[in-house]
Amino acid sequence: MAPQSRGKNETATPTPAKEGTTSIKGFVGGLASGLTKVAVGQPFDIIKTRLQCSPVGTYRGPLDCLGQIAKREGLLSLYKGSSPPAVGWAFADSVLMGSLHTYRLTLSRWYGYGEGTGKRLPTQLHALAGLGAGVTNSLVMTPIETLKSKLQMQTQRTTIHIPGRGRVETVKREFSGPIDCIMQTVRQQGVLGLWKTLPITMIFRANFAVMFGGYDFFQRQFEKLKGTKYELGSGISTFLSGGLAAEFFWLAALPADTVKNRMMADSLYNPRYPTIRIAFLSVWNEKGPNASTIRRMQSFYKGCSVALLRAFPTNAAALFAFETAMHLMGAEKTTTK
Template sequence: MGETYTAAGTIRLVGALAGVGSGLTKVAVGHGFDTIKTRMQCSPPGTYAGAIDVLKKLIQHEGVSALYKGATPPAVAWAAIDSVLLGSLYNYRLILRRHGMTEPTPEKGVERLSLLGHGIAGLGAGLTSALVATPVELLKVNLQLQSQRSSLDRQFKGPVDCIRQVVRAQGIRGLWTGSTGSFIVRGNMFWMFMSFEAFMRGFSALEGTQYEISTGLSNFLSGGLASFVFWAFAIPADNVKNRMMSQPLLSSIGPRDRSTRLPRRSFLSIARDIHAEEGVRGFLRGLGPTFLRAFPSNASALFVYEGILNGLGAEKTRH
């Protein structure tokens, strides 16, 4: 992410394969934590005493497999999201470099994208990827919130059924419910990629000292630490976004009567309710499991992404 890769004639294939590895790694490592976070954020106040209480009740009443409720949509689609995110990030960086947002490097005569440039490129990439990420997260949130042990008792029988019910109740635009929150959350990729580059430069400064570490470890640590920065800024909007996405589809009159569709509440309306009910603390729900998930999930995904590209023999180019 502070680096990109090219390989003549194979850039699209290499990027897609690396994106699949990165996306699946995020789901495998982090989805259980994400389920706990979503339950904490979207359940009525007082439902759970904390993350451990969510985990205990979830396993007790629904089984261990419930940690991976809603995992299918992100497992299938996260490759596309990461491809859009990383592909657009690279292009935004190139555009900013061409427009002079550079600074000299320690090596004389070499220009590199400034830290602010990395942040702006991350902002653009985050907003671009939100277009793909919003419907995937909508499915994930609604599937994660189903607490019934038996699938027969659940409103949504799976991702396809969830899509069908959302479209029937709200139209195709219903799949982008919560898009305002999604754009705000992913806009914080500004902090993610600016801090990632800052960490990478900090680790690079250790070269030649007794504390020198490998590039692979630098990528791993920088990705994990940058994810902490991202979520420190993004968690308030993430709370609002998930509540936007978990709104009921229809009133109780009847699921087949389109006239009973419920209006979608706005970002500001839900934010006001959170503040009125719980104060500032309401916007920090799920921060614990988010931080527990963030480092291993993002660090591992970046490590796998880099490893796949290296294994496929892609040429690495610093920009």
């Protein structure tokens, strides 16, 4: 979600007078934001993950994937794997935004920007703060996304007609739910198995440099419209800046996301992608040994249209939920993802 619009000479959210009370209210606002992200974005996310991780030819595209899920597993299965992010996103958002705020303040002190200096933190330092926040946030998000991916990729107990074989088979779920998924992961790989994909998650989330650098860049462009007939209100400017930054984030991050999701959704008992290199090569060689570089790159952008469609409404809705919750609690507005 995009950060809240700031004044010209501000580098980050001002420190509230009542730190403890505001922190609690910020957590509640983060919970509202996280639940909204899940409610709006989860159906898009499960389709994206299925397209990225399923064998070639399983789905003809996003609509075919949606149709197969609805037919075989029911529409409610579009929210499969939603409980881990629903539970964990409030804490994860607090880590992301808290660390982003800290990095911004640190960079402001180092380079002499901020309140009282008459100088605004430049876009490249906003991007650097976003990179640091994304890497820090990976410590929280790795186990959450691991559980989400494994639950999203399993097929609900259902009956499937097997063409040419004239019979119906029952496909059983590998995990009964998030707790069972955790137990099996820990039993098979140890507690650190929940953080097995931390390196690739850090690579993926380092792209928050694009998100927060992009947000600041677009805010500055919209500020140039002040005094003209194209001037935008602060709310519209925040909405558009956050949505556009999210689109560029996914364009930059999707290759790492594809590799990450393959590793996260991999079998606990017969893993195919034990390392980043093997997972990367599985995507790179998916179109065959004689495929052109362009066709190879296309494999890393499976689910791109879904990711881009998801990014704008999900971030806009989550921002609205966060600001509404903070307003109802009478809390000072802060930045949000």
